[in-house]
Amino acid sequence: MATLEWATLTVCCAALLLRVPDAVKGRNRTVFGILLLATLCSALAVSELYAAIDGVLGGRHVTSLILRYLVFATVLLVGLRITRGLAASREYSLIAGWPGRWALALCCLAVTVTFLLMDTTGAPAGLQTLSGTGEGNTALASYYTAAGRSYPAFVSLILVPPLLAAARSRKPRLVRAGALLVFLGAVFAVLSFPVSLAPASWAGGLRFVNYAAVLGYVSGLAVFWFSGLIANTSGNAKATFSNNGD
Known part of the structure; x- marks a missing residue:
């Protein structure tokens, strides 16, 4: 999974760097902010970077809580x-x-309550497993993970219908491709909630679903941005999914 962590961070960094020129010119600042936050989230999800940052913050896994808020x-x-x-x-x-x-x-x-109730002593980066005592602590870890997936699943579930409609519409190919990629990211984000309640043996599957959701969202937004470039170059407003320049 380390390869997937770094691959996701690389994709996010690449998408962020591509957006810098437009952000400097004041165009699509919201998208730049999204990619910046996504890059920060991806960085904190890399085990080595997580451990280094959490060490600076006291080694109590506060980084995990910060990551949830950023997500x-x-x-x-x-x-x-x-x-x-x-x-x-x-x-x-x-x-x-x-x-x-x-x-x-x-x-x-x-997220906050379950984090405060958990015993995170000796837990690895990202609170993937807990070494605290008792089944209660293990259950809290599962609830904490599910709580961290709850809001992304809520928003993604709302996004599924309009994204599916856009992907199946007569819009330009790039717009439909972007909508399809974000749709796939949304589906994976929705799936991450029930998967987070699965047994510990499913941990690898949960991490795959999480990274698939991030890659779907980021790559889809990048395609939307590219469709906007084509629209600006050709003067064809239909080539982009929005004329909103924020």
Whole structure:
């Protein structure tokens, strides 16, 4: 899985660097922010980098909690940007309105409470397993993992219908390809929630699902950006999924 960790970080870094020129010019700053957060999340998910950063923070696995919050922020921005880009007003209101606010608050609370209740002594990077005493601590670890997947699954489930509609529409090929990639990322993100409650023997599968979700989202956003470049060059507004330049 170390190869997958570094591969995901490499893809995120590449996508981020490609977006720097537009960000400097003030174009699509939200997408740049999304890719920056995604890169930070991917960096913290690399075991060696996680261990180094957590050591600086005291070695109590606070880095794991910070990673969850960063993931939530990234998913929130992704949800808002994609629903605006696809003109999915109903889905946008579900994420930005009170349902989404309550979901975010409850998921943050669940992550924080389960983290504080766990005994993380001697746990490896990312809290993949716990060496604390008792089955209760093992159960808390499972709940903590599920809580960390809950908000991404919530937002991704909302995004599935408009993304599927865009992928099956008569929009330009790049827009449909981008929608399909993000759709696949959303599906994997939704699956990550039930998989996180699976037995410990499924740990490898959970990590694969998580990284597949990240790669789907990041590569899809990169394709959307490329479609925007073509639209700006050709003057064809239909070549991009949105005219929103934030």
